[in-house]
Amino acid sequence: MARCPDMTPAELRVMKALWHLGKGSVAEVRAELHERGNELAYTTVMTLLGRLAAKNAVLVDKAREPFLYKPAFRRESVLRERLREFVRDVFDGQADSLVLRLVEDESLTRAELREIERKIAEAEKRKDGGK
Numbered sequence: 434m435a436r437c438p439d440m441t442p443a444e445l446r447v448m449k450a451l452w453h454l455g456k457g458s459v460a461e462v463r464a465e466l467h468e469r470g471n472e473l474a475y476t477t478v479m480t481l482l483g484r485l486a487a488k489n490a491v492l493v494d495k496a497r498e499p500f501l502y503k504p505a506f507r508r509e510s511v512l513r514e515r516l517r518e519f520v521r522d523v524f525d526g527q528a529d530s531l532v533l534r535l536v537e538d539e540s541l542t543r544a545e546l547r548e549i550e551r552k553i554a555e556a557e558k559r560k561d562g563g564k
Contacts, residue, residue: 437506437514438488446471447481448504448511451491456503 440448450465451457457465463478473481482502485491494501524530532549535541541549 435489437511438490440485440488440490440511444481444485444488444490445515447478447485448490449508451502451504452508456494456501458499458501460499462502 446466446469447462450462450469450471454461454465459475459479459482462482463473463475466473466478482491482493486493486502490505492503492505494503520526520528520531524534536546
């Protein structure tokens with residue numbers, strides 16, 4: 434499977450809008466960005482979608498006007514890869530350091546901590562073969 438190309442923060446915001454829409458024209462993506470608090474000019478959104486198309490991060494249907502843009506990668510795949518890069522770059526590949534830092538920083542709510550505990554228990558079950 435092809436790896437999603439690197440994206441700037443602005444390109445990632447456009448991708449998030451496109452993932453929410455599923456597919457859309459420049460105007461539709463721009464409207465979704467506006468809903469998310471990102472007011473960009475039409476030409477800026479068009480440029481960002483063009484860059485994403487050149488990087489093969491979006492597919493473009495040019496058979497109709499206006500062109501329709503569709504994500505070439507699933508949101509979960511891109512976010513997983515970006516998280517891995519972040520852990521590798523910031524925490525030297527030590528994911529436990531990230532989690533421990535979040536816990537120590539007291540930025541997690543009790544509910545979030547319980548959810549992490551639940552996910553850890555599920556992961557342990559999978560690794561133990563469901564024993």
